[in-house]
Amino acid sequence: MKKEVIGFLIIGLYLLISCNINDQSIEIKNDLMVAGDLEAILWAETPQFYNPTAMDVDYKGRLWVTEAVNYRSFKHDGKNPFHHPNGDRVVILEDTDGDGHADSSKVFVQDKDLQAPVGIAVIGNKVIVSSAPSLIVYTDNNGDDIPDDKEIFLTGFGGYDHDHSLHSVIAGPDGNWYFNTGNAGPHIVEDNDGWTLRSGSIYNGGTPYNTDNKPGLVSDDGRIWTGGLALRISPGGKGLKVMAHNFRNAYELTLDSYGNMWQNDNDDEVSACRATWVMENGNAGYFNADGSRSWRADQRPGQSIFTAHWHQEDPGVMPAGDNTGSGAPTGVAIYESDILGKEYQGMFLSADAGRNVVFGYKPTVIGAGFDLSNPIKLATSVRESTEDYRWNNMNIDSTKWFRPSDVVIGTDGAIYICDWYDPIVGGHAMHDTTGYGRIYRITPKGQRLGVPKLDLNTKEGQIQALLNPAINVRNLGFTALSNRGENIVNDILEIVNNSSNPYHQARAVWLLSTLGPSGMKEVEKIFEYGGEDLRIVALRALKTCIEVPLDLYEKGSKDPSPAVRREVAIAIRDLPYRESKQLLFTLLEGYDGKDRWYLEALGTAACGKESQLYIDILRSYGEDPVKWPENVFNFVWRLHPEKSVESFKAIVLSDESLLEQRKKAMVGLAFISTKESAMAMQEIVRLSNNEVVQEYGEWWLRYRASNDWAGYYKIMNKKEEIPGEVREWRNLLLAEDSSKDAKSKAIVAMAQDPYGGEMLLQIAAGNRISKELKDIAANYIFSNPNQSVRVLAGEYFDAPLAEKKISISEVLDLTGDSDKGGEVYREKCSSCHKVNEMGADIGPDLTNIRNKLDRKAMLDAIINPGADIVFGYEPWLITTEDSTTVFGFVQSEGDFISVRDASGEVIPIPSSKIVKRERTGSLMPDPASLNLSNQDLSDIVAYLINLK
Numbered sequence: 001m002k003k004e005v006i007g008f009l010i011i012g013l014y015l016l017i018s019c020n021i022n023d024q025s026i027e028i029k030n031d032l033m034v035a036g037d038l039e040a041i042l043w044a045e046t047p048q049f050y051n052p053t054a055m056d057v058d059y060k061g062r063l064w065v066t067e068a069v070n071y072r073s074f075k076h077d078g079k080n081p082f083h084h085p086n087g088d089r090v091v092i093l094e095d096t097d098g099d100g101h102a103d104s105s106k107v108f109v110q111d112k113d114l115q116a117p118v119g120i121a122v123i124g125n126k127v128i129v130s131s132a133p134s135l136i137v138y139t140d141n142n143g144d145d146i147p148d149d150k151e152i153f154l155t156g157f158g159g160y161d162h163d164h165s166l167h168s169v170i171a172g173p174d175g176n177w178y179f180n181t182g183n184a185g186p187h188i189v190e191d192n193d194g195w196t197l198r199s200g201s202i203y204n205g206g207t208p209y210n211t212d213n214k215p216g217l218v219s220d221d222g223r224i225w226t227g228g229l230a231l232r233i234s235p236g237g238k239g240l241k242v243m244a245h246n247f248r249n250a251y252e253l254t255l256d257s258y259g260n261m262w263q264n265d266n267d268d269e270v271s272a273c274r275a276t277w278v279m280e281n282g283n284a285g286y287f288n289a290d291g292s293r294s295w296r297a298d299q300r301p302g303q304s305i306f307t308a309h310w311h312q313e314d315p316g317v318m319p320a321g322d323n324t325g326s327g328a329p330t331g332v333a334i335y336e337s338d339i340l341g342k343e344y345q346g347m348f349l350s351a352d353a354g355r356n357v358v359f360g361y362k363p364t365v366i367g368a369g370f371d372l373s374n375p376i377k378l379a380t381s382v383r384e385s386t387e388d389y390r391w392n393n394m395n396i397d398s399t400k401w402f403r404p405s406d407v408v409i410g411t412d413g414a415i416y417i418c419d420w421y422d423p424i425v426g427g428h429a430m431h432d433t434t435g436y437g438r439i440y441r442i443t444p445k446g447q448r449l450g451v452p453k454l455d456l457n458t459k460e461g462q463i464q465a466l467l468n469p470a471i472n473v474r475n476l477g478f479t480a481l482s483n484r485g486e487n488i489v490n491d492i493l494e495i496v497n498n499s500s501n502p503y504h505q506a507r508a509v510w511l512l513s514t515l516g517p518s519g520m521k522e523v524e525k526i527f528e529y530g531g532e533d534l535r536i537v538a539l540r541a542l543k544t545c546i547e548v549p550l551d552l553y554e555k556g557s558k559d560p561s562p563a564v565r566r567e568v569a570i571a572i573r574d575l576p577y578r579e580s581k582q583l584l585f586t587l588l589e590g591y592d593g594k595d596r597w598y599l600e601a602l603g604t605a606a607c608g609k610e611s612q613l614y615i616d617i618l619r620s621y622g623e624d625p626v627k628w629p630e631n632v633f634n635f636v637w638r639l640h641p642e643k644s645v646e647s648f649k650a651i652v653l654s655d656e657s658l659l660e661q662r663k664k665a666m667v668g669l670a671f672i673s674t675k676e677s678a679m680a681m682q683e684i685v686r687l688s689n690n691e692v693v694q695e696y697g698e699w700w701l702r703y704r705a706s707n708d709w710a711g712y713y714k715i716m717n718k719k720e721e722i723p724g725e726v727r728e729w730r731n732l733l734l735a736e737d738s739s740k741d742a743k744s745k746a747i748v749a750m751a752q753d754p755y756g757g758e759m760l761l762q763i764a765a766g767n768r769i770s771k772e773l774k775d776i777a778a779n780y781i782f783s784n785p786n787q788s789v790r791v792l793a794g795e796y797f798d799a800p801l802a803e804k805k806i807s808i809s810e811v812l813d814l815t816g817d818s819d820k821g822g823e824v825y826r827e828k829c830s831s832c833h834k835v836n837e838m839g840a841d842i843g844p845d846l847t848n849i850r851n852k853l854d855r856k857a858m859l860d861a862i863i864n865p866g867a868d869i870v871f872g873y874e875p876w877l878i879t880t881e882d883s884t885t886v887f888g889f890v891q892s893e894g895d896f897i898s899v900r901d902a903s904g905e906v907i908p909i910p911s912s913k914i915v916k917r918e919r920t921g922s923l924m925p926d927p928a929s930l931n932l933s934n935q936d937l938s939d940i941v942a943y944l945i946n947l948k
Helices: 305-309 459-466 471-482 485-498 502-512 516-529 532-545 550-557 562-571 577-589 596-605 610-621 630-639 642-653 659-670 675-687 691-704 724-734 740-752 754-765 771-781 787-793 808-812 818-828 855-863 934-945
Strands: 038-045 052-057 063-067 088-094 104-111 120-123 126-131 134-139 149-155 177-181 187-190 196-200 228-233 241-247 253-255 261-265 273-278 322-325 329-335 347-352 357-361 364-366 369-371 376-380 404-409 415-420 437-444 875-880 885-892 896-900 906-910 914-919
Touching: 052 120, 052 415, 052 437, 052 471, 063 120, 063 126, 088 126, 104 126, 104 134, 120 471, 177 253, 196 228, 196 241, 228 261, 241 261, 253 329, 261 329, 261 347, 273 329, 273 347, 329 415, 347 404, 357 404, 369 596, 376 437, 459 471, 459 485, 459 502, 471 485, 471 502, 485 502, 485 516, 502 516, 502 532, 516 532, 516 550, 532 550, 532 562, 550 562, 550 577, 562 577, 562 596, 577 596, 577 610, 577 630, 596 630, 610 630, 610 642, 630 642, 630 659, 642 659, 642 675, 659 675, 659 691, 675 691, 724 740, 724 754, 740 754, 740 771, 754 771, 754 787, 771 787, 808 855, 808 934, 818 934, 855 934, 875 896, 885 906
Parallel strands: 052 404, 329 404
Antiparallel strands: 038 437, 052 063, 063 088, 088 104, 120 126, 126 134, 134 149, 177 228, 187 196, 228 241, 253 261, 261 273, 273 322, 329 347, 347 357, 357 376, 364 369, 404 415, 415 437, 875 885, 875 914, 885 896, 896 906
């Protein structure tokens, strides 16, 4: 079998590089570029705090910052001079004189339990810090800014010292706490009711502590939750609920006052980051449903990286939102005030450290979902022109100094952005030795915004807090007003009926639902007579507080708004079929056959009822699936119950079906994990007269043979038979009675033959060749006709030119020629990487790599590849019981382990046949072994930097 490699510019391109911020400060200014009618000032900077990962605002208008000075301290083996031996800290910053700059900095807490925390919330006198494995609550009872009590609120989350971990808590408009966690599991967490969450996946790595994650874990609700999660819990620690799942590393979650959830999600893979609305119960699609397979294992013929990465063509996966390309999305916030101007009201702010920008989205309702296209750059250090790359004396792009890690809204309506500098992001390293950070404050030009003084002891002050721009400050008003009960219903109705700010109206509706029977009655009226947005809030508030009567759901299922009907579908997920049947069919009639958000909500409503529902669909719409209307076909595709096998097969084999409909029916068939489905796919391949259908069916059979259809038929292996002479050489080389001369001739022949080279690499990987014979092979194998063999050879053989050490500084002194670099790239790198759709799709797509790495970072990664490898590209050596060795990237776990080889083919290996698995070092070869000169390297980097 072939071994896989990510060729020349591969994994190393995602490593962090070392850089001293003091060397850059000469050329890097504090002039952050913001939208035209706004201005940004430097509000605070190091040494007032260090390494800011997250922020929040208290009711006094002060900013609280979590520091991650000890971030990935294991990388430095205790040698980093910048370290807090007593743990990381939470710092309070304040502008005491109102001049627009922080002049006070104090440490609230320093704790050894705080290891690189990446989340903070200040809710009243409680400070909730997210530091895996725990959410820790510090309580300041007397207001002296010193914690009087410490509580481990929840624990059991994966991701210790890992940013794929716990992130900030926020108080939702319903009074509950919301937060998310990344996919560095497993997450095994018990709430105060004794309910246990279990979530995992195949993601391991990034830290030495993230090694025991696994897929297919079942929580106490009987469901399999996968990867990263959006979660809700009461302030008392009860009622832990999964709101959505299967994220990679959504850095932060935020809610608007309607109860809509928003977040971004990132990956080291180029062109795969996103920003999105998060639908309750949604599957975000990073892994397959149970977390056992990566997107690369599941990528289908013709699928783009973004489509495959988020499983966008799989049933049961919500839309991915806006593709933000390559980057490293971080903190998020919703701007609900009108202080900056109406054009910013309702804007979803999404920071991206990799892109050096804070994006601003104005979400547009489309059907049952939202459109997030065409964001503005609210704040950035990079100009629009791609020709404006400015290089300082270290050959570092000096426009990339801005690395926003979080964004929050202050009590004054200003936007605060914290910037944690590092030369580059991604790759699980940490080279910033100074902990340098900034906080910027964005306001309207020429205006001084004052911090309001909130008297939380009066009704008026509590209402003022409820209407405040700062999300967690609003919770103080909500809680205090809720405690007043029914006697303030009229005051709150005044906000609903007369406020000019729609977000204030929404907050008031949520509050009404907590104000006893009279408040609840008003919410029911709003659900019946209010505008579309308030009807959605009313339904959400009702289902949070009471068991909603069926007649209200029936009314909602006929609502003219697809978004209201979506909320009904989400709400009835756990209703028994006898109660929800008519609602489901009414909602189905309202489905236009195209709206994917609506379809996924319908799928949620049908969860656990698929078989019964399918029988009734046949009764209502007929048993000839070719005649089904589009909405019914798509709904059955989303449900794909076991009994639908014959229907899907009939659609595929019918001459009346369009090709795209046939292919979609084959997808539905492939998501039924039964022998009958596998046999139906085989029959389609045999009977269809359509070549595209046959090829697609053959692909599904090969692919499913290693997972859901394993054991139902013999795996179809497309590998070419190894020539007999190569086998003879192999036998000569390994035979104990072969002469030295015979072994030498055999290894020379193998090293020069494409098949022999592959086999020789397998033998070398198993340490079955002497040093003397390896030296002989090294004279020939680096000229092997097989590109993959040439690239992989550096892992096991010492190239004749490899003794020369390439200097980054020497290469940086050269002027790169992008045209020549393109030629070298096509010759040396395109066998593994795509650039603008040119090349192989084995390693990461490098089209937009310049958005994430500058010139020095690229060169450092190429010349000094090392310890930090992107998930999915960690090389493994797998040995089977017949002594066969397979070298490549593990794409899935289970009864079969799938390994992607150098041709891009995924090879299934029965787990029962594996006797040994071991991680190997980086596959990044020494450039000298590829005969690359300093000028070649400079040219390649110039080519990647200047790609259009």
